[in-house]
Amino acid sequence: MAQQQQQQLSSRSTKDQKTEDKSLPPTRKIFDPTIQYGTFHYEFGGPLGVSSMMVFFPILMWYLWASYKFYDCHLATPRQGQSILEFLKELAHHVYTDAYPTRTAWAIIWGFLLFQAVNYLTLPGIWTEGLPIPQNKNRGLKYYCNAVYSLYFSTIVALALHFSGIFSLSTIIDRFGEIMSVAIISGFLISIAVFVRALIEGKQVRMTGNWAYDFFMGAPLYPRVGPLLDLKMFFEVRLPWFTLYFLALAACFKQYDEYGYVSFQMLHCFLGAWLYANACAKGEELIIPSWDIFYEKFGFMLIFWNIAGVPYTYCHNTLYLVSHDPATYQHSALYNTFVLVLLLGAYYFFDTTNGQKNAFRQQIAGTYKPRNTFPRLPYLVVKNPRYIKCKNGGTLLADGWYKYARKAHYTADFLQNLSWALNCGSGSFLPYFYPTFFFFMILHRAQRDEEKCAQKYGEDWVEYKKQCPYVFIPGVY
Template sequence: MPAETKSIWDHVQPISIDALTKTSGYLLSYLVCLFLASRFLPSIEAKSPKKTYQLTGLLIYLLLTVLIPIGYYTKKLSLLFIVENYVSFFIVINIFAILFSFYLFKRSAAVRAAPNANRPIDYWHGREKDPMLFGVDLKVFFYQPSLLGLALVNLALAEAQITYHGGLTPGMICYQLFWYFYLLTHYIREDFMLWTFDIIEDHFGFMLVWGDMIYVPFLYSIAGWFVADNYREPLSIPWVIGTLLLHFIGHYIFRESNWQKFDVRKYGPQVTIWGKKAQLLEGKLLISGFWGIGRHLNYTGEILLYLSIALCSGTLSFVPYILPFSLLILLSQRASRDDQRCRKKYGDKTWNRYCSIAKFRMIPFIY
């Protein structure tokens, strides 16, 4: 164990012109490489309800899965600069989000699409739904620096724990596995996102740019800082086993429930769910798989997934638990609003029949 046992955060360098300049170079190089990969790597054709996309996310992710371990093994790669320049990255990426959103607002195609848009709210939401640049759909592209950025931050925190605290703890190993498989399952069914509200309906402006570039990689990696510093009291074997079970149960419910509904929307009721042909109540409401058990079990799985990630930090701090518990509150309220909206959409009679089959909103026998 190294003599120095400071917090990982103590190794973050202060803001300086030199640090901001270096991080700007790192960011631009990262974005350019990902953009070129999205443009020229072999792609998978995928359709949404409105257009056809060329997706390269899975190939990029698999390439990084191979190249990053090779880089570490040959000692040609270190990601510690991400941790050491964390605050500088935060500032630079915020500036980038502001400036790039201004570009999106002012570029000629955007002006033609909405010539009278000149309010802050239009800058926030964006003028165009599907801005293109050199044949790349920018709204879909920005998922790559967002999710891969999260992966790189997480790996940098693992490297920091090895460098500053002498090795990987069981909590950090679980944390890395959880996020790796979370991103892998996202990319295996990358076409799922093409059917989400963000892609189909939202315009592309500051809200989504900032969400992609700041919210996901910085907020979702907060737990990793506490996992990295929890080296004095490693997680017990029962804690690790319980966390692993919770994660994979939650992960399965989250992905499988979303995919079940997605497959029916995309391919129709002829799809198979759990070995049987999908069933729809009155041809409208899916009552097969998880959707015949509960009305919003996808929310339940999502909460369990993020709770398991927070549990990787042990009891070092309450901060990692803010995300899962805030999601519990927000998604519980959303589930209630979804029920009200669906009752209005399908009518009392149909919705009551559905509720008699899928008896629970999120938690069987409780809620």
């Protein structure tokens, strides 16, 4: 066991500080992502569970929107004397009349999608390589990364359209319901197209034979449009967080149009959205070795969640602020300072924990290339980290922030989105939907990761848990 623990990456040459170790461990095994590791069992409640989620999550999104739009951001409930049936009819009427997927909404959603795709194909960027896979002659797939350029070029174009009068950003808030409905429908349509294409081309992997479950989890591993546009990278990095960022930007303009100024709370909201979008964009190349990109299939779960679920449910702090007079939710300077410090502190740990984890994966694979992107925070990369070299050829990072908590990045992520909600005060539950949902999601995700890692690493995972005993909070849990 001693030979399996606390290995160190070879020391960097002082002659070239920008060149990272590119040697692979001599016993490194090439994992086949087309193979189900461990004993198969249905996740998310199996076919019934995933079918329920595909039906009820869009309904939940429309319900939350109706609560924001017609019930002053309070959870919609039947009025006194109103029957449940009458209440449901009223909600359905609101959705049909005010969230109908109009041509304008289709143009906004698909114009944004196509614009981002063009950016992906044309803007400057860097090439990097994913983890080695048997299907590619034991080499990693090539990935083109330019999300950081796309984010700021898109911002310039959006501001130019707004100030020229061609397209007011406030339209995004005014037509939110319509746009959300198009995103929901598009999530289903794209999921069907990707699934059918994989079946026609014979690129489906790890199928169970249950159509509902396979559609939810996905059929293909690495779907692409042409040799360059990787759909998984495109959906995970750009669509959810860019959309959330532009929703916050639009809310700033909407508030200014109505009140003549932008409140501290709205600026806090925009800062949080920008930090998140910028973090995903500037570290785009670092997520390539992640479980989602390398092993998770591309199906309804990832497609719908990224194009519709994330941006149109995580934004209710923005919607709450933009729908109320700023004078009604002013807080003390002390409270504002606390919330801001919480945001910036959580962001620091969010950025550096993810940076350490993903840079380590690329250090091991020999593909790490440091980039001069803003902000380049201290302790973003651990030099010569301790790690456990596993019998199956894998490695487990036991250094940096992860020696204190194995899921430190989840804790930082939760605190970050909690600050978004606290920024809105206590006038509504809607801003707290994101941290509440995220809290239970990460508990489930952590358990899911635990089971997969226990199967994959065996006794090395037991040793890893001894070295890094805490999951979320050092000394607590």
